[in-house]
Amino acid sequence: xLEKVDxxxxxxxxxYSEISKKLKARLSSLQQPVKQGGLPVIILFEGWGASGKGSxxxxxxxxxxxxxxxxxxxxxxxxxxxxEPVLWRYWTKVPKRGQMAVFDQSxxxxxxxxxxxxxxxxxxxxxxxxxxFERQLTDDGYLIIKFFIHVSKKEQKERFEKLCGDKNTxxxxxELDWQTNRLYGKYCKVFDKMLESTDTxxxxxxVISGTDKKLAAVRIYGITADSIGAALKKLExxxxxxxxxxxxxxxxKYNFIHMxxxxxxxxxxxxxxxxxxxxxxxxxxxxxxxHGKIYRKKVPVxxxxxxxxxxxxxxxxxxxxxxxxxxxxxxxxxxxPSPDEKARNYLWxxxxxxxxxxxxxxxxxxxxGRVMVERIEGFCSENDWRRAYREINEFERGLYAWxxxxxxxxxxxxxxxQLRRFQQRQNTPSKRWKITDEDxxxxxxWDVYExxxxxxIKYTSTDFAxxxxxxxQDKKYxxxxxxxxxxxxxxxxxx
Amino acid sequence: xLEKVDxxxxxxxxxYSEISKKLKARLSSLQQPVKQGGLPVIILFEGWGASGKGSxxxxxxxxxxxxxxxxxxxxxxxxxxxxEPVLWRYWTKVPKRGQMAVFDQSxxxxxxxxxxxxxxxxxxxxxxxxxxFERQLTDDGYLIIKFFIHVSKKEQKERFEKLCGDKNTxxxxxELDWQTNRLYGKYCKVFDKMLESTDTxxxxxxVISGTDKKLAAVRIYGITADSIGAALKKLExxxxxxxxxxxxxxxxKYNFIHMxxxxxxxxxxxxxxxxxxxxxxxxxxxxxxxHGKIYRKKVPVxxxxxxxxxxxxxxxxxxxxxxxxxxxxxxxxxxxPSPDEKARNYLWxxxxxxxxxxxxxxxxxxxxGRVMVERIEGFCSENDWRRAYREINEFERGLYAWxxxxxxxxxxxxxxxQLRRFQQRQNTPSKRWKITDEDxxxxxxWDVYExxxxxxIKYTSTDFAxxxxxxxQDKKYxxxxxxxxxxxxxxxxxx
Numbered sequence: 002x003l004e005k006v007d008x009x010x011x012x013x014x015x016x017y018s019e020i021s022k023k024l025k026a027r028l029s030s031l032q033q034p035v036k037q038g039g040l041p042v043i044i045l046f047e048g049w050g051a052s053g054k055g056s057x058x059x060x061x062x063x064x065x066x067x068x069x070x071x072x073x074x075x076x077x078x079x080x081x082x083x084x085e086p087v088l089w090r091y092w093t094k095v096p097k098r099g100q101m102a103v104f105d106q107s108x109x110x111x112x113x114x115x116x117x118x119x120x121x122x123x124x125x126x127x128x129x130x131x132x133x134f135e136r137q138l139t140d141d142g143y144l145i146i147k148f149f150i151h152v153s154k155k156e157q158k159e160r161f162e163k164l165c166g167d168k169n170t171x172x173x174x175x176e177l178d179w180q181t182n183r184l185y186g187k188y189c190k191v192f193d194k195m196l197e198s199t200d201t202x203x204x205x206x207x208v209i210s211g212t213d214k215k216l217a218a219v220r221i222y223g224i225t226a227d228s229i230g231a232a233l234k235k236l237e238x239x240x241x242x243x244x245x246x247x248x249x250x251x252x253x254k255y256n257f258i259h260m261x262x263x264x265x266x267x268x269x270x271x272x273x274x275x276x277x278x279x280x281x282x283x284x285x286x287x288x289x290x291x292h293g294k295i296y297r298k299k300v301p302v303x304x305x306x307x308x309x310x311x312x313x314x315x316x317x318x319x320x321x322x323x324x325x326x327x328x329x330x331x332x333x334x335x336x337x338p339s340p341d342e343k344a345r346n347y348l349w350x351x352x353x354x355x356x357x358x359x360x361x362x363x364x365x366x367x368x369x370g371r372v373m374v375e376r377i378e379g380f381c382s383e384n385d386w387r388r389a390y391r392e393i394n395e396f397e398r399g400l401y402a403w404x405x406x407x408x409x410x411x412x413x414x415x416x417x418x419q420l421r422r423f424q425q426r427q428n429t430p431s432k433r434w435k436i437t438d439e440d441x442x443x444x445x446x447w448d449v450y451e452x453x454x455x456x457x458i459k460y461t462s463t464d465f466a467x468x469x470x471x472x473x474q475d476k477k478y479x480x481x482x483x484x485x486x487x488x489x490x491x492x493x494x495x496x
Numbered sequence: 497x498l499e500k501v502d503x504x505x506x507x508x509x510x511x512y513s514e515i516s517k518k519l520k521a522r523l524s525s526l527q528q529p530v531k532q533g534g535l536p537v538i539i540l541f542e543g544w545g546a547s548g549k550g551s552x553x554x555x556x557x558x559x560x561x562x563x564x565x566x567x568x569x570x571x572x573x574x575x576x577x578x579x580e581p582v583l584w585r586y587w588t589k590v591p592k593r594g595q596m597a598v599f600d601q602s603x604x605x606x607x608x609x610x611x612x613x614x615x616x617x618x619x620x621x622x623x624x625x626x627x628x629f630e631r632q633l634t635d636d637g638y639l640i641i642k643f644f645i646h647v648s649k650k651e652q653k654e655r656f657e658k659l660c661g662d663k664n665t666x667x668x669x670x671e672l673d674w675q676t677n678r679l680y681g682k683y684c685k686v687f688d689k690m691l692e693s694t695d696t697x698x699x700x701x702x703v704i705s706g707t708d709k710k711l712a713a714v715r716i717y718g719i720t721a722d723s724i725g726a727a728l729k730k731l732e733x734x735x736x737x738x739x740x741x742x743x744x745x746x747x748x749k750y751n752f753i754h755m756x757x758x759x760x761x762x763x764x765x766x767x768x769x770x771x772x773x774x775x776x777x778x779x780x781x782x783x784x785x786x787h788g789k790i791y792r793k794k795v796p797v798x799x800x801x802x803x804x805x806x807x808x809x810x811x812x813x814x815x816x817x818x819x820x821x822x823x824x825x826x827x828x829x830x831x832x833p834s835p836d837e838k839a840r841n842y843l844w845x846x847x848x849x850x851x852x853x854x855x856x857x858x859x860x861x862x863x864x865g866r867v868m869v870e871r872i873e874g875f876c877s878e879n880d881w882r883r884a885y886r887e888i889n890e891f892e893r894g895l896y897a898w899x900x901x902x903x904x905x906x907x908x909x910x911x912x913x914q915l916r917r918f919q920q921r922q923n924t925p926s927k928r929w930k931i932t933d934e935d936x937x938x939x940x941x942w943d944v945y946e947x948x949x950x951x952x953i954k955y956t957s958t959d960f961a962x963x964x965x966x967x968x969q970d971k972k973y974x975x976x977x978x979x980x981x982x983x984x985x986x987x988x989x990x991x
Contacts, residue, residue: 033929058822066810067817067827068860074823079576105823169785172792293664315561322562327553328569328600332562340834365563434528 002196002208003189006151011213021215024222028064031229032101036069038236039098041143041345042229045107048150049188050178051160052211057150058105060218061225070101075110084299084357086403087111087127088134092352095138097344108134109199113191126402128198133395139203140388141346144232146225147204149196150211154185247383252390252460255398258467260458263451266413268474277477281320284484288324291491292361296329299358300494301405304487305367308412309450310440311422313476317412318363320480321487325361335366347371347381347389348396358404367409368393372457377449390460401465406494408487409466411458412473416447497691497703498684501646506708516710519717523559526724527596531564533731534593536638536840537724540602543645544683545673546655547706552645553600555713556720565596570605579794579852581898582606582622583629587847590633592839603629604694608686621897623693628890634698635883636841639727641720642699644691645706649680742878747885747955750893753962755953758946761908763969772972779979780819786986787820787856794853795989796900799982800862803907804945805935806917808971812907813858815975816982820856830861842866842876842884843891853899862904863888867952872944885955896960901989903982904961906953907968911942 035042044061046054062070073094082090088108096102112127135145152160161178164170181188200206207224209217272280295302304321306314318332333354342350348368356362371393376386397407414422423444426436443450462468469486473479530537539556541549557565568589577585583603591597607622630640647655656673659665676683695701702719704712767775790797799816801809813827828849837845843863851857866888871881892902909917918939921931938945957963964981968974 030926055821055823059818059820062822063814063818067813067858068829071826072822079574081574081576103822169788290664297667318562319558323554323558325554326550327557327567327598328550331566334563339836341836363562431525 002149002200002206003151003193006208006210008151008153008156008210008212010210010216012216012219014215017215017219020219021222024219024226025064027226028061028222031226031233032065032069034233035101035229036099038233039344040229040232040236041096041098041138042101042146042232043096043104043138043143044101044146044148044225045104045109046148046150047106047109048148048209048211049152049157050181051157051164051174052150052152053214053217054105054150056214057148057211057217057221058103061221062103064222065101069099070103071096072103072105075104075106075108077114078111081357084359085355086399088130088399089352089355091134092349095143095345095349097341098142099344109195112195113188128195130399131199132201133399135199135201135204137348137392137395138346141385142236143346144228145204146228147206148221148224149192149206149208150217151208152211154182156212157185158182248387250387250390250460253394253398255394256464257460258462258464260462260468260470262455263411263413263458263470266470266472268413268415268418268472270472270478271475272477272481274477277481280481281477281484284481284488285320285324287488288321288484289326291488292325292329294495295361295491296326296359298495300491301356301358301400301403302361302491303356303400303405303407304361304363305369305407305409306363306365306412307367307369307373307410308471308473309414309419310443311419311426311436312412312414312473313479314365314412316476317410317471317473317480317483318365321363321484324484329359330361330363331356332363332365335364335370347375348392351396355400356405368396369457369461373450373453376453377446390457393461394463394466397461397463397466406491407466408490409468410483410486411454411468411470412479413470414473416444418474419444497644497695497701498646498688501703501705503646503648503651503705503707505705505711507711507714509710512710512714515714516717519714519721520559522721523556523717526721526728527560527564529728530596530724531594533728534839535724535727535731536591536593536633537596537641537727538591538599538633538638539596539641539643539720540599540604541643541645542601542604543643543704543706544647544652545676546652546659546669547645547647548709548712549600549645551709552643552706552712552716553598556716557598559717560596564594565598566591567598567600570599570601570603572609573606576852579854580850581894583625583894584847584850586629587844590638590840590844592836593637594839604690607690608683623690625894626694627696628894630694630696630699632843632887632890633841636880637731638841639723640699641723642701643716643719644687644701644703645712646703647706649677651707652680653677743882745882745885745955748889748893750889751959752954753957753959755957755963755965757950758906758908758953758965761965761967763908763910763913763967765967765973766970767972767976769972772976775976776815776972776979779976779983780815782983783816783819783979784821786983787824789990790856790986791821791824791854793990795986796851796853796895796898797856797986798851798895798900798902799856799858800864800902800904801858801860801907802862802864802868802905803966803968804909804914805938806914806921806931807907807909807968808974809860809907811971812905812966812968812975812978813860816858816979819979824854825856825858826851827858827860830859830865842870843887846891850895851900863891864952864956868945868948871948872941885952888956889958889961892956892958892961901986902961903985904963905978905981906949906963906965907974908965909968911939913969914939 046058048054058072062072071094078090091108094102108131112124112131139145161174161182164174196206196208207220209220211217306318308314322330322332335350338347338350351364351368354362354364371381371389372386375381400407423436423440426432458468458470471479471482471486541553543549553567557567566589573585586603589597603626607619607626634640656669656677659669691701691703702715704715706712801813803809817825817827830845833845846859846863849857849859866876866884867881870876895902918931918935921927953963953965966974966977966981
């Protein structure tokens with residue numbers, strides 16, 4: 002893509018100020034509709050060192066009220082960021098609807114940053130991950146505008162020399178910068194490959210010549226204004242007309258494990274008190290030792306609990322937690338999303354709560370809310386939850402590739418058992434707070450839920466993150482089985 | 497305090513299980529009232545290496561539902577944390593009302609962590625800062641329970657040896673641990689000094705013998721249950737009875753700068769268009785260069801904007817921002833607090849938004865909301881805002897001690913000018929969104945606000961963070977004066 006760019010083009014001054022003035026007014030007028038329409042906008046800048054990214058960003062954002070955007074500079078990941086999946090530090094920065102995030106270097110940094118080139122398998126995988134990331138966001142209504150600022154080898158060298166000539170700016174040019182210039186041709190190939198393979202219809206690249214800074218600025222103003230305008234138009238159409246195209250259910254190309262239907266799971270398994278006590282103690286001791294190994298080997302472990310109301314998630318989680326060192330695990334309860342969470346892609350709140358490596362995070366309810374409660378209660382559109390199977394599999398596949406152990410539990414009881422437990426809660430003053438009207442309302446939708454859960458288990462039991470159905474009619478049996486499953490899955494990792 | 501502890505005490509097994517059972521039930525029953533009453537609880541554990549802190553924390557938290565607490569382990573600060581004030585990493589972890597935060601090592605780590613001892617000025621200053629931090633929280637209704645787990649030199653040595661004897665646990669004992677044991681006497685003195693000087697009535701220490709782990713556990717259960725019980729009782733009394741004791745206004749012992757009353761500030765200052773354009777450009781250029789120096793010298797800069805509605809804060813901020821590199825500054829708009837913010841101490845949202853060193857943060861409205869809108873609209877109690885002058889001065893003093901440059905602007909216009917601008921906004925379609933019913937309502941309370949602002953400026957114009965009144969009747973004059981003030985204050989720092 003780079004060679005198609007005319008690097009010698011320039012613009013006369015008078016013309017610039019006229020066009021620039023118009024475009025700036027247009028940009029300024031767009032921020033209010035962005036906010037009111039709830040359009041989330043991501044604008045990213047990549048390009049050569051000294052291509053002028055910084056000052057182009059400065060100029061662009063001056064057209065917006067500072068309350069509406071944030072600028073992020075991407076540099077070497079910090080020690081903490083290195084202990085998370087590569088995309089983690091970008092997910093945490095995904096803007097709320099109606100807000101803009103401007104990136105001075107972005108997730109592409111991790112492709113060329115180390116510059117092993119983009120031919121090795123790791124870099125190719127990253128490009129795929131980036132495409133997935135961008136697609137998940139744009140499918141969810143995010144606007145992503147991507148700029149690459151291009152300059153010639155000669156121009157770059159001259160700019161470096163000029164910077165070095167002034168003692169106030171000399172510190173800006175690093176040894177790595179000079180190296181980039183020396184290896185300009187090699188970097189060109191890397192950038193080209195990167196640009197081509199991520200130039201998607203939903204998030205296309207705009208390669209801009211950085212030679213004439215004024216021309217570059219007006220190009221960027223124009224593209225930004227056009228892109229925002231088009232996205233606002235699309236948003237409006239979506240809000241007025243019904244969504245015509247229906248997403249098909251496509252869970253992605255993975256190896257799926259065949260799972261039984263919930264109604265086919267026998268629920269007669271039990272443990273007598275004495276066996277339970279003995280087994281519980283034994284398993285907890287094993288898990289305690291394993292936790293030390295998890296920490297030392299820096300393996301992230303993600304345990305996801307789903308199940309019927311009153312299936313015993315809380316008590317089960319506590320038995321697992323008891324075996325863990327509090328410094329190395331966290332329980333993340335998932336309730337209705339907060340306003341900050343609701344204003345972002347639904348996966349955001351799970352991304353920001355991922356464990357760092359060597360740590361364990363237990364999710365008490367999970368991202369599967371998307372295809373259960375959100376689907377059933379209409380908190381998301383039909384297309385949203387249809388797309389979600391694939392998005393969830395991609396999410397978990399990414400975690401697996403990062404090195405995580407993913408353990409997903411469905412705690413299964415039958416409808417009669419739930420009623421017994423509800424009634425028991427109602428009749429025990431100290432437990433009454435645990436049961437709400439919502440629980441009773443959900444219970445009425447048992448059959449609808451059961452269908453959804455069956456579908457969910459069918460589409461998301463991948464070989465890297467299979468579901469484990471835990472028969473929980475007997476809480477003791479369920480606790481020991483959960484511990485057992487965790488132990489076995491973690492031990493498999495260490496084989 | 498340490499020598500008063502009987503390290504040889506122990507407890508018979510039968511007695512333990514009986515007491516322990518009762519206390520555990522009591523603890524479990526307290527979490528729901530904590531949540532419903534909105535009591536924020538901080539429990540921190542300090543003590544010798546191998547004193548058993550970790551397992552005591554494990555035992556304690558098993559009595560609580562994981563949805564109600566978070567455990568934080570404090571170790572060496574990360575690279576990012578080192579670029580913030582020492583207390584920053586603790587402020588970010590302050591729990592919401594109704595939630596518990598359990599700290600395995602805490603802000604005291606920074607006192608003995610480096611173990612230069614607590615005799616040097618820096619350590620003494622940290623102890624004072626800690627007392628301030630704890631007082632600000634407990635004054636605001638937070639419960640802080642502080643445990644120090646004590647073991648003898650001999651006992652510690654034996655435990656280290658035992659850990660080292662098992663290959664699964666040997667890695668836990670570091671060279672530093674051994675050193676602590678060798679220098680036990682020296683550390684004893686450090687801990688003693690630390691405990692004594694921070695054993696305040698609002699956040700007292702509980703020194704617990706770690707020799708008998710069971711006894712230690714029941715002591716911790718008991719103290720925790722008692723403390724929470726007492727705090728809940730106090731909360732209830734406060735909610736039912738009127739607050740009898742009235743806080744006096746005491747802004748702290750600082751050097752205050754004498755400031756004029758708002759009504760005595762002449763507002764006739766103006767700049768003609770051509771002078772304005774020239775000056776603006778010049779000042780922006782100077783600030784741009786200074787920004788590079790701020791970055792290189794790693795100075796944090798905090799610019800706080802307050803002023804009447806329509807005084808021109810937005811436009812003023814933009815002229816300043818234009819001179820800054822977007823990679824090195826952020827504008828933080830302060831509106832009504834989000835639920836997450838409202839659920840914590842009012843200073844929390846400013847702490848978490850502080851710049852790292854070398855960066856500039858511009859606050860568009862600030863922590864002074866406490867003594868203006870929150871005071872006037874009754875969003876906080878009378879005691880809350882009366883205490884706030886001192887808390888704010890302490891906050892700013894801490895920032896100053898960290899090395900920050902603090903610049904506070906009050907943008908002053910008169911009542912007629914505000915009316916003209918309101919009307920102009922109302923009559924300009926593209927600006928109409930800027931004006932709301934609330935603005936008109938605030939305007940009716942002009943005199944009340946003016947009194948509050950005069951009081952605020954009087955009590956918080958310290959020599960390290962004085963107010964600058966910016967005459968803003970003429971926006972051009974105001975912009976140049978703000979730029980000028982920033983430049984001069986930053987240059988003073990570099991003298």
